[in-house]
Amino acid sequence: MDTKELAAKKPHLQDAVRFYEKVLNFLELAEKYKYAPSKEETTYKSDVAEVLLNDLASSLKIPQENIQPLKEALLFGRIDFRRLPLNEIPSFQSPYHEDELASILYILGMPFLHWYAEASGINTAGWENGKCPVCGATPSFAVMKKEDKKTLFCSFCGTKGTWRRIGCPSCMEINGSKIEILEAENEESIRLELCSTCKCYIKAADEKLLTDSTSYLLDLISLPLDIVAQQKGFKRLSPNPLGLKNLV
DSSP states (O other): OOHHHHHHHOGGGHHHHHHHHHHHHHHHHHGGGOOOOOTTOOSOOHHHHHHHHHHHHHHHTOOHHHHHHHHHHHHTTOOOTTTGGGTOOOOOOOSSOHHHHHHHHHHHHHHHHHHHHHHHOOOOSBOTTSSOTTTOOOOOEEEEOTTSOEEEEOTTTOOEEEEOSSSOTTTOOOOGGGEEEEEOSSOTTEEEEEETTTSBEEEEEEGGGGGSSOHHHHHHHTHHHHHHHHHTTOBOSSOOTTSOSOOO
């Protein structure tokens, strides 16, 4: 399933899908400048940074006057993309609310973190502590096989790895009685696992859905589940493909 099919099948998601298409356009443009960041690097090389900011502004239709504070912060070393997965948002003057800034920085940092993950050489097969072994993010999306472990997906750097089938990767709760399962009426192959211990949740999709989709698109398809969970007082700890964690 591509974005056009998704928009046609799920009219209520059309605005989200249109925005995601802009994100995909930016990521495609960024691939022209791909390089392998070293373990010491925390941000883009200055020449790449400026080009990517302009591409971001073009893709997301951000006015140049709004992109200027980002450009200054980036070129003066105030943005550490390696800290974003740890929920550390840099502080600098900008015209954006904190959630909006976090979303923009998430999208801007995706190419860097993906390139870093590819170059790192870190073994990502098993996520022993429920966190991404490359960037340290707590995942909010997983896929499952029948009677098998989860495969956790990192929305920041794009890596994936296996973890226990039942449990919360946020607080490491493994008591199944503390995990509530919430399923959508029309999306029976995608569910939420709500942890009553830390009040966080993770989405889990049937692995068969990945045959004609991606983890990012599946996350978009199930946006209504995020709203239900957050209205119940639960939170997600890593952004969706639009860079958002809070939907209510």
